[in-house]
Amino acid sequence: MCHSQQAFFRLIHQECCSWNSQIIQYVRDGNLRDALSLYKDIRYKISVHPDASTYVCLLKACAKLKDLDMGQQLSEDIFATRLLETDTYIASSLVNMYAKCNSLGKAQEVFDKLFTHDVVSWTALMSGYVECGHGEEALNCFERLQQEGVSPNPYTYLCGLKACSGLRDTDKGRHLHGEIVEKGWERVDVLGNILVDLYSKFGKLSSARSVFDWLQSPDVVSWTALIGGYAEKGDAEEALALLQEMEGNGIVPNSHTCVCSLKVCANMGATTKGQEIHSHICTMGLETQLLVGSALVNMYGKCGFLSEAQYVFNDILDRDSVLWTALIGGYAEHGYGEEVLYYYEQMLVKSYDSNPITLICALKACGSTGAINAGHNLHSEILKKGLENEFFIGNSLVCMYADCYLFETAEVVICKLSLRDVVAWNTLLTGYVDFGCNEQALECFERMQYDFLSLDPVSCVGALKACGWLGNATIGQDIHIRILKIGFEMDLIVGSTLVDMYMKCGLFAEALEVFDTLTSHDVVSWTALITGYVYCGHGDEALFVFERMLHECACVNAVTFVSSLRACAHIRAIVKGREMHAMVVKRGLEGEPFVGSSLVDMYTKCGMLSEAHDVYLKLQVADHISGTALTSGYIEQGCGEKALDCLQELQDKGVLMNVVALGCGLKACGLLGALVKGQQMHADLIMRGYEEDPLIGLTLVAMYAKCASMREAQDTFDKLAITDMVLWNVLIAGYAQIAESEDVTLHFATMLQKGICPDSATFVHILNSCSDVGLIDIGQMFFLLLSHEYASIVIPDHYTCIIDIFGRVGRIERALAIIQDMPFHPQAVLWHIVLGACQRNKDVDLGRHAFKHAAILNHNDTAAYVLMSNLYADSSSKVLGC
Incomplete structure (x- = not known):
């Protein structure tokens, strides 16, 4: 090779070394895309392959980015270099890359092509299976590596324990723990932490604590795992105690610790501790992390601090469905149905999808608020998602329709449930x-x-x-x-x-x-007994049971007092009622709405209106129940003006009048003859849509009748869909009161034509009215009709009415004849009526006769003596010419 060629290859080698170093540095600094781009430049420009360590870094980059395409390209290049035959770390990194990219088939394929399977490659394959949720395959790998004589390392055991955790396989987990102990690795931090976490998730807290105590220096991970275990088990107090111990040891909680601790505070309602954790979170700057923020919102929501939950929620701009669910769940738990539906709608508007929990909360809100249209929309959404057969969703749908009184629809939902x-x-x-x-x-x-x-x-x-x-x-x-x-x-x-x-x-x-x-015998069973006696009108027996209950030292609650006070009201037991009042005050229950209302009702029924008013004024929240009780008492005692003042006071406090309260107002108007006020209340009832309510209709007719406005009484009567015997009685009595004899007769006949049979009260109303206005002929006619056609419903009150009629017009002998023939033993009141008539007519002889019979019934009859004395006085004045 010539000198120039040697210089060229030396330059390339130096440049490759530089590129390798640069790629590795990029990966270490987290610049993963830059590392991969530089590799492409090297690969395609000068066709030079990096070294083994560079390939390992590049494969790690692909794994973190889940870039399967680039990973496959690297795989092809690695196979071309034959590095797999000599470098186990490259082989393991390649297996790991495919596993992290969720390509387990490729990972297994690469693994199978390796010439040797060492602990690193086995662990890489196991890790892939665990991360993709295939715990059984991971444990199969663990068994195979041991069968092939490969010795697991701590990270192999870590993968095995993670697989056991995912599969909730306690036995296998304990088996692996035993092997770890045999190898002396129980104090290795990563293994100790996963073992604590494993046993905590299984609820084996004694084992978790035992492993934890063996750790040389437990870190935040192991502390958090143990705290989480106690939290899941429901032992919130121990969980918080561990948190305090951890902080005492100088271990700084991380975000996972805070989330776990906040869950504990939520379950315990430990708001103060939760606020301390919140402060610590703010110090660490974690309050806007979604996981932490959701836990804060959940904690404040469950503890009822909804404004704080809302504040945390508003501070988190990058939200997810978990955060929305935490806020909606908090409002749902405390019965804020309208807020639940508002934020559920907002969640959908912001393009966050609903989940089963938010759907259940929204259905509950629809039921509590009666928002049936929103409920139908939710039902449609559930059907679109195919969730109608989910256990909790299906039952929540049934509950929503039942709460909205759509029972047929609720039953249809049940019949369509698969289970x-x-x-x-x-x-x-x-x-x-x-x-x-x-x-x-x-x-x-x-x-x-x-x-x-x-x-x-x-x-x-x-x-x-x-x-x-x-x-x-x-x-x-x-x-x-x-x-x-x-x-x-x-x-x-x-x-x-x-x-x-x-x-x-x-x-x-x-x-x-x-x-x-x-x-x-608990308070519920005792109260059931008391309530039953009250329901059947046996007030004395109810109070006897109440005394037995106190004697046996059973705890008396608000419901017990409500029933027992009703018994006092029923039998007018004012002394016993006052004793109960003292007990109520001693137990701090006087401000409870139902107890307070029952006290008001008891005092009014016993005629103690000033004491009833005192109790009413002490109520923390005056509502329509207590106000109605006091108003009814005033009406019973004939205090119509005070009754109207009480209702006005309630309205001034912003209390919305219900049907019963408005009915009391109408009764007060009738009592006072306050027609204009009654008409105003009638207009208010029409606006509220109550006019056709049977109770309100009856009271309106009675009010107009007592105010002598029979035209309006008749108009109201005619508009009612259902007219029963009681309503007819009121209308007939109204006409009789103003001496409209033709109308009385006409309406009585119409009532009979409509198939409505008169009752005892019908004739009492008619005869009383005839007596008041002196309609002797009509009164006598109805009395004869009653005696001959309706003899089975005749009661002593009818005879009292007809005798009063004859007495008022001076036909005393006729009255005495009726008394002589009546099928009942005459009561003192009849002789008092005759004595009154004798006084008006100065008839001493018949007066003596009536007085004699009254004295036989009761020789201490004061009223009879007074009437006879007045008769003698009036007769003497007549004789003397005065």
Whole structure:
């Protein structure tokens, strides 16, 4: 070779060395594309091949970039140089490159072509299988390398343990751990960390802790793995204790530690610790990382600090679906349905796709807000995604439709589910019961049997509640028998519901028998017994049970007090009511809306309006329930103006009036004869769409009738779709009140023509009205009709009315004749009416007769003595000419 040729090749060699160094430096600095571009220049311009170390770096660059095309080009060049035959690192790097580029077939093909399989190439192939989620193939490789006599190194075991973790293969993991211990590698950091992580994920926390304690110097990875294990197991307190211990040892948490710790805080509701971690995150500048930001939003959301969650969310500009899900989930968990739907819509507008969790949250929000149109849209989206048969999605759809009272649609969804489980049916059954469709609930319960579904406590509780509301003891007893066969009778909730069912059906002995067989009596079972007695009108028995409950030291909750206060209200037990009030105050429950409202109701029912008002003023939040209770009390005591003032006060506080509150307002207007105010309320009801509500319709007719505005009463009556006997009674009484005898007769006849039979109240209304305005002929006509045609519904009040009619017009002898012939034993009130009539007519002889009979009934009858005394006084004045 001539001197000039030698100089040329020497120059090329020097240049190649320079290029090799430059490529390696590019890779080390992370300039991967520059390294590959320089290689192309070398390869295609002067056709010179780099050395082995350069190829290794280039293959690493392709692996990181997942550039399979360039990797294949390198593979062809490497095979052409025959370096695979002599350099195992190139071979391993080539296998690794194909694996990282998800081309496992090529990786296996290259591996199979190698002349020798050493631990490096085996480990590279295993690593590829693990990273692509093929744990079983990775473990097969591990067994084959041992069979070929290759000794695994720590990184081989690392891949094997990762495979075990992915497969959740505890036994294989323990086996590999045993081999690691035999080789004395248990304190190698990478192996110790993966073992801690492996056992933590399996929930084997004692093993994880044992490995952790063996580590010479646990790093942030091992600490985070152990904290995560306790967090997953639900032992949040230990997880936070480990976090504090880690910080005490001077280990600085990384982003993964923070994420794991924030999950713990979220589950515990440990907002203070979460805020400390947030501060640390800000110090490290990690708050805008998606993973960390999502964990912060999730923590604040679950802890109810939604403004803070929103603040963190707003600071992260580069968002993903996980972050959106965390925010939406926080609002959903705390019942902010409208916000859930708003942010769900925003998520879609920003082109982020929904996922099962956001769909479930949105469906829940539709159910709670009654947003049925949005619910239909979600259903369509679910069908497009093919998610309708997903367990939680399907059940959430059923729940959404049930919450919106679209029970038929909910049932259609259930029938289309590929797997109809008990949860979906329970959702529908509970919806029926909550909406008062108890017969449909029982039909649903029976259909569950046809689907061969195993009943659970929720199913039994729903069906028993339906039986209780229907008063259907027969079906209730059948369900009780099934419960005994299944073995649910010892379940406290089921047992308490059985007690409640039997009480509502009036089967007190059976209820007490179930109560006595319960293994323990908690507040729910005691309250069921009390509530049952109250429901059936047995206030004394309810209070007796309440005393027993206190004696046995059972914890009394707000629901117990509500039921017991109702018992006091029912039997006007003011002393006992005041005692309960003291207990309520002692337990700090006076501000609870339902307890406070029950106290107001109890005092008003007992006629203690000032005390009711005092309780009302102390309520933390005055709502329509407490306001209605106080208003009703004022109305019962004839204080119409105070009733209207109370309602006005509620409206001034921004409380939206419901149907019951508005009905009270109308009653107050009727009581006062406040026609203009009543008309204003009527206009408000029309605007709210309440005019056709049966209760409101009845109250409106009664209000107009009491205000003597029968034209408006009649107009309102005519607009109602359904007119029952009570409504007819009110209208007829209104006409009788203004002495419109023809209208009374006409409407009574019309009522009969429409097939509506009068009841006792119908005749009481008519006779009372006749008495008030002195319509003796009409009154007598209706009394005769009642006596001959409707004798089965005659009650003493009818005789009181007709005697009062005759007494007012001075026909006292006729009144006495009716008393003589009446089928009931005359009460003192009848003789008082006769005495009053005798006083007006100065008839001492008949007065003495009436007084004699009143005294026989009660010789201490003060009213009779006063009336007789007044009669004597008036007669003396007449004799004296005064």
